[in-house]
Amino acid sequence: MFKKILLPTDGSETAQRAALAAIDLAGRYGATLEIVSVIDPVPFMYFPDGGAEAMAYYMDAAEAAAKVGLDGAASRAKAAGVPYNSHVLREHGPAQAITEHAGSSGCELIVMGSHGRRGLDAVLLGSVAQKVLTLATMPVLVVK
Template sequence: MFKKILLPTDGSETARRAALVAADMAGRYGAALEIVSVIDPLPFVYFPDGSTEAMALYLEAAESAAKLGLVAAEAAAKAAGVACVSHILREHGPAQAITEHALSSGCDLIVMGSHGRRGLDAVILGSVAQKVLTLAKVPVLVVK
């Protein structure tokens, strides 16, 4: 049914649950598993005084968090006996990066976690899962 499953991860608990589901599905269907973590290289506006330092600290922390998320997802794949490929995407706008990567890599399913933000948190922080659901050209399975 599915040949290539895309698993976006941010290293959160919901992403870890999604990794277990994606790895299980990949094993059941004999699908390849592709794991991505998205780092926004320009998360805030440039401020002349000291922002270079702040940007360097942000990028270092983001890179570290992305790698930890990938390692956790790779462990889920390994435990399920599924081979996987991992990528860190450096793009502005994680939802667009995820959906574009799904298309360019030939993925036919996206499995991702959702924090289930509601109310003001959803308005302020947005929902990557909701945006992926809107933009995706392939089915999306959201794990809570």
């Protein structure tokens, strides 16, 4: 049914639970797992004086966090014998980057975690999972 499954990860607990579900599905269907972590470089793009230093600090921290998330999911996939590819996407708008990568890499399913933000947190922080559900042209499995 599924030949390629996209797993976006930020290394969080919910992303780790989504990784377990994605790896299980990939193993059952003989699918390849496409593991991605998105780094949005825009937050510091327009800072005046000192912006380059803030951007460098942010990018270093974001790259380290992405590596942790990717390495964790990749090691679980490897242990389960599931083939995988992993990528860091450096794009503005994580939901857009996730759905575009899913389409361009031929994924038939997106499996992702959701922090379950509600109320003011959802308004201020947004919900990447909700935006992916809106933008995706393929099925999305959201793990809480």
